[in-house]
Amino acid sequence: xxxxxxxxxxxxxxxxxxxxxxxxxxxxxxxxxxxxxxxxxxxxxxxxxxxxxxxxxxxxxxxxxxxxxxxxxxxxxxxxxxxxxxxxxxxxxxxxxxxxxxxxxxxxxxxxxxxxxxxxxxxxxxxxxxxxxxxxxxxxxxxxxxxxxxxxxxxxxxxxxxxxxxxxxxxxxxxxxxxxxxxxxxxxxxxxxxxxxxxxxxxxxxxxxxxxxxxxxxxxxxxxxxxxxxxxxxxxxxxxxxxxxxxxxxxxxxxxxxxxxxxxxxxxxxxxxxxxxxxxxxxxxxxxxxxxxxxxxxxxxxxxxxxxxxxxxxxxxxxxxxxxxxxxxxxxxxx
Numbered sequence: 001x002x003x004x005x006x007x008x009x010x011x012x013x014x015x016x017x018x019x020x021x022x023x024x025x026x027x028x029x030x031x032x033x034x035x036x037x038x039x040x041x042x043x044x045x046x047x048x049x050x051x052x053x054x055x056x057x058x059x060x061x062x063x064x065x066x067x068x069x070x071x072x073x074x075x076x077x078x079x080x081x082x083x084x085x086x087x088x089x090x091x092x093x094x095x096x097x098x099x100x101x102x103x104x105x106x107x108x109x110x111x112x113x114x115x116x117x118x119x120x121x122x123x124x125x126x127x128x129x130x131x132x133x134x135x136x137x138x139x140x141x142x143x144x145x146x147x148x149x150x151x152x153x154x155x156x157x158x159x160x161x162x163x164x165x166x167x168x169x170x171x172x173x174x175x176x177x178x179x180x181x182x183x184x185x186x187x188x189x190x191x192x193x194x195x196x197x198x199x200x201x202x203x204x205x206x207x208x209x210x211x212x213x214x215x216x217x218x219x220x221x222x223x224x225x226x227x228x229x230x231x232x233x234x235x236x237x238x239x240x241x242x243x244x245x246x247x248x249x250x251x252x253x254x255x256x257x258x259x260x261x262x263x264x265x266x267x268x269x270x271x272x273x274x275x276x277x278x279x280x281x282x283x284x285x286x287x288x289x290x291x292x293x294x295x296x297x298x299x300x301x302x303x304x305x306x307x308x309x310x311x312x313x314x315x316x317x318x319x320x321x322x323x324x325x326x327x328x329x330x331x332x333x334x335x
Contacts (some may be wrong), residue, residue, distance in 0.1 A: 001049065003013065006033065008042050009051050010075040013063045017312050020243060064066055065280040068290075072277050072315055074229075085270070089321075090310045099302055100153035100329070101307025105232050107325040108305055110236030115318060117309030123230035123267050128302070129154055129187045129223075133230035134216070136171045137282060144171060146219040150187060152301040154230075156223040163211040170206045174216060175283055177201060190220040230303075231261050244247050244288045244310040257285055258308070268293050268306050280311050290315075296320050298330055 001009070023041035030221050032039065032261050046052045051067035054060075063071065079178045090096070093105040100229055105121050112119040126252075129150035137145045138158070148156045194217055202209045236258045242325060257263050267284050268291070278284070278291040282320070285291060290313045293306040305326075307318050 001046075001051070003047060004032070005042055006075060008039070009046055009067055010064070010071060012043075012046075012061060013067060013071045013075075016062050017314055020312065021053070022055040022062050024060040025062075041326075049086055065287075068315075076316050077320070078323075079314075079320045081317075082321055086319065086324065087236050088114070089325050089328060092138060093325075093332050099155050099157075103329055103332075104296070104303070104305065107329070108232070109188040109234045111307065111318075111325065112238060115307065115309065115314065116235070116238045117307050117313070117318070118233065118235040118239040120234075120264060120268060120306040120308065121230075121232040121303065122265060122306070123154075123232070123301075124144075127151065131178075131182055131185050131187060131190055132325060133183070134175050134219070136168070136175045138168045144168060144215075146171075146215060148187070148219055148223050150223075151184075153299065154301075156219070156224055158219045160215050160218075163208065166208045166211050170208060170212050171215065174198075174202050174212050177205075178216065182327065186261045187220065188224045191224065193218055194220065209308060231264055233258060233264070238307055242310045244312065245286075250286065250288075254286055254289070267291060268304050277315070283308075287311075292318055292322070294326065296326055298326070 008028065011028055013028065015023045025036040025043065025208070028039050029036050043052060046067070047061065048053070050064055051070055052061040053064045055062045088110050089107055092110060093103060095103070098106065101123055104123070108119040108121050129152050131148070132151045133147075133149045135147040135149075137147060139145055142162045143159060144162060145157050145159050159189050178194075178198060181197060185193055194213065198216075198312055199209070199213050202212060204247070207213050236255065239258075240247070240255060245251050245254060263284075267278075270284075275293045278293075280287050280289070283289045283291045285308060287309065288311050288313050291306055291308050292313075293304055294302050296302065305322060307313075309318070
């Protein structure tokens with residue numbers, strides 16, 4: 001492929017992404033300052049090479065799977081984001097009330113809204129989180145919130161109704177004992193250590209120790225359960241609104257896979273590349289689907305973010321949005 005053919009393929013991909021219509025020679029004549037016959041000849045070369053294909057009976061061409069891959073690997077250029085795009089992400093990043101994990105989740109939700117594609121956050125497992133602090137916050141006479149904070153910035157809170165004759169002061173005292181004895185313990189192991197180490201201690205100091213013990217046991221157990229495979233998915237409906245998925249079979253197939261956490265986890269974790277773009281058949285989702293993933297390591301918290309959309313994806317814009325969001329989050333956390 002020579003330079004003009006590369007530029008022609010780039011123009012076909014980017015035009016088709018925007019218009020969702022096969023690209024004809026007339027649409028490209030002015031851009032390349034040559035005749036329609038010359039463009040047709042070059043398009044025929046690209047078709048013979050397998051980079052474009054005819055769409056039904058139309059005389060125009062659309063990118064093939066091979067064409068998209070060549071574009072991503074060799075021709076794609078970073079896209080400058082609009083001020084509106086950046087502002088929406090900055091609003092999330094600069095929110096000091098959000099912990100790191102919530103900031104990442106909110107940013108991916110925004111990117112889903114901006115692109116109309118599905119977005120995924122595959123965060124830390126419970127075994128990757130270690131206890132940093134547990135707190136008890138009274139909210140009413142008979143209600144408290146147990147707050148569990150991990151070293152990865154993950155915060156879990158659970159509301160409890162206090163059993164009769166249970167004093168909030170006993171809960172606070174127990175939280176102090178837990179913080180003293182269990183800080184640094186993997187969250188997935190805390191419940192076991194509560195039983196073996198904490199329960200005998202509070203049995204000697206706390207009047208209603210069984211009720212108090214159960215509150216903390218349930219809080220830690222819920223944390224471990226919720227973060228066993230910490231997967232957040234946004235915009236499932238948005239991707240199904242793309243014209244590529246207009247028939248009922250495609251909709252059912254993709255909807256089923258997006259609801260299957262084991263499938264999503266496999267798809268996103270199937271290799272160790274920091275950045276990877278799976279196009280068409282390589283996506284494992286659908287032959288007309290693309291998955292873009294990026295790993296992150298911010299302030300010790302690791303995970304993977306991903307975008308799932310049609311093969312006719314705005315690749316450059318998606319990459320720029322992911323790069324911008326992660327760069328801004330890293331700046332906030334001093335990394």
